[in-house]
Every structure is written in structure tokens, then in C-alpha cells.
Amino acid sequence: MWTDEVQKLKQERNAVILAHNYQIPEIQDIADFTGDSLALSRIAAETDADVIVFCGVHFMAESAKILSPDKTVLIPDADAGCSLADSITAEQLQQWKEEFPDAVVVSYVNTTADVKALTDICCTSSNAVEVVASIDPDTEILFCPDQFLGAHVKRETGRDNMHIWAGECHVHAGINGKQLADQAAAHPDAPLYIHPECGCANSAIFLAGEGVIDPERVHMLSTGGMLDQATQDTHGTVLVATEVGMLHQLQLKSPNTDFQPVNPQASCSYMKMITPEKLVASLRDMKDEVTVPEDIAAKARQSLERMIAIGNPGSGE
Numbered sequence: 001m002w003t004d005e006v007q008k009l010k011q012e013r014n015a016v017i018l019a020h021n022y023q024i025p026e027i028q029d030i031a032d033f034t035g036d037s038l039a040l041s042r043i044a045a046e047t048d049a050d051v052i053v054f055c056g057v058h059f060m061a062e063s064a065k066i067l068s069p070d071k072t073v074l075i076p077d078a079d080a081g082c083s084l085a086d087s088i089t090a091e092q093l094q095q096w097k098e099e100f101p102d103a104v105v106v107s108y109v110n111t112t113a114d115v116k117a118l119t120d121i122c123c124t125s126s127n128a129v130e131v132v133a134s135i136d137p138d139t140e141i142l143f144c145p146d147q148f149l150g151a152h153v154k155r156e157t158g159r160d161n162m163h164i165w166a167g168e169c170h171v172h173a174g175i176n177g178k179q180l181a182d183q184a185a186a187h188p189d190a191p192l193y194i195h196p197e198c199g200c201a202n203s204a205i206f207l208a209g210e211g212v213i214d215p216e217r218v219h220m221l222s223t224g225g226m227l228d229q230a231t232q233d234t235h236g237t238v239l240v241a242t243e244v245g246m247l248h249q250l251q252l253k254s255p256n257t258d259f260q261p262v263n264p265q266a267s268c269s270y271m272k273m274i275t276p277e278k279l280v281a282s283l284r285d286m287k288d289e290v291t292v293p294e295d296i297a298a299k300a301r302q303s304l305e306r307m308i309a310i311g312n313p314g315s316g317e
């Protein structure tokens, strides 16, 4: 059995296995810890293990390495990328900063280490509003890379000196307002859990404002927030607008609730690149190791630590 092999190798290596909520269920089930990217990075920083196997996408493993530079961090497939993190490069951010030299840069955690190193403060979806609100109202802000989260923060803070990068995650952007409206009509009593990165996030607020959806039903939540909310919604149907891997943890949290995806096709192919075979090979052959140059890591660490200091960073994706 591959699971026995993983347990044996894990002991030999003194390794800990961390799995993101969007991993396939088999990987979530064998992991020592499952959670969102920030929670997993914190566990990585505190563990006594010598080796961290990060079952998620590359920028998440980089964050773990930035916060725990003395550990060996492995990802079972270094090609597991992220379309949102790829939507802004360090060169693009540098050029943008040159256009607005006095602006403060706020970046969502779904960014590469190089982009974090050029960032003043990182944020998660849980504390993005607080991070932006903490900045002098007369100071311009460059917010990247997610346009949907940026629009949510701009609306909540009422700020008009905030420039938003037009990046998006192809999975979340693919969950649209029409699907949301159709599903909400088909399940008129179901609460809606919506990740603010979703293409449908603006539609949900619009439909609630128009009275089409009862605003009480709409919960804008990070993935960690969804798990907390699931302990209160213990029966009936709940509609979930985020990557479908999330349904596994929600169902474990609240077994008698029927969690339904707003878009069943919303599956991240990068997350699903991590397979049992690659996990075994990762532990056996100590690959793919994730490294971050120390000068980049030092600057990126500062932007992450500022994020942790503001409000409740809770969780991101």
C-alpha cells in the first residue's frame, strides 16, 4: 500500500506532511495537517520535523521555506504553479512601483517570493480590508494580484486612491454570477459560502443588494472561515463557491450537511498535480526541494510578518 510506504519514509526522514484544502482527498487524509496556505506555513515554522513535504502549489511551499529557512522543504511536483501568482511578475511589479513611487504595495499571499520581496505588506482574504485600512488614507495603494479581492477591499474601505492589478485565478474567475444566481434559486434556503476571489463575489453582493438573494444567506469567507461557519450550519444544503477540493474538509467538519459546489467544474489542475505516487517519490528521493535566495527571503519575510501583525490574518486561500 502506498500509504504504508509514506508512513515508513516519513519516520525515516523525520518529515511532516502538510496538505492544502484543495488537494485530492487521499492526500488530505494522509497529511499530518490540512489547512489553508497561511495556517500551513505557521505549522511549518513551528514543527520539530527536519523535512516538510508541502502538498500544495509552489508559492505556498516557498512561503513555508521563507518562514522556516532552516528546514528542508519539499514539494512533490515543482511544476504545481498557480495562475493567480503568475498573473504578476517581479518585473511587472517593479515597473508599476516606478509609476507610483510613493504608493504602498499590498499583495495577496498568492504571489511568488520575488513579488513578496517587492511588497510592503502581504494580506490574506481574512485581513485584506484591515491591512488596507491601516494605511494612511492619503497614501496611494497598489493592490495585487487579484482583481476580485481588490474590488471587495475597495468597496469595503470606500477608498478611491487604490490601484488594482487585473490578475485573477482561472478557477475562481470561472465561478460566475449566472451559476450563482441559478443555484441560489434552485436551493432557496441554502446559505452561500463565497470566497472573495471568486468571479461571482461581486454578483453575490449585487444580487443581495437588489433583494434577489437574501443578504443573510451570503457569507464572504476565506477557506478557514468556511470551516468555522460549517460548525454552525449543521444540516440542510450549503452552496459553496470556491475550488471543489474544499468540499472534503467541509463534509468532514459537518457530516450531516449537504455541501454543494456552485460550479462542480471549479477544480484546480495545479493542485491536482500532487498524487500519491509523487508523494512517495518525494519522500524517497528528497525532491523537489524548494529554495529561496536569502536576500529575497529576508525581504519577503518582512512583508509576511507585517501581515501577521495586522488584524487577524486568519487564512487565505
Ligand code: SF4
Pocket (backbone or CB within 6 Å): 057, 081, 082, 083, 084, 085, 110, 169, 170, 171, 172, 243, 268, 269, 270, 271, 317
Ligand atoms: S485555485 Fe487558483 S489561486 Fe488557488 S492554487 Fe489554483 S490557480 Fe492558484
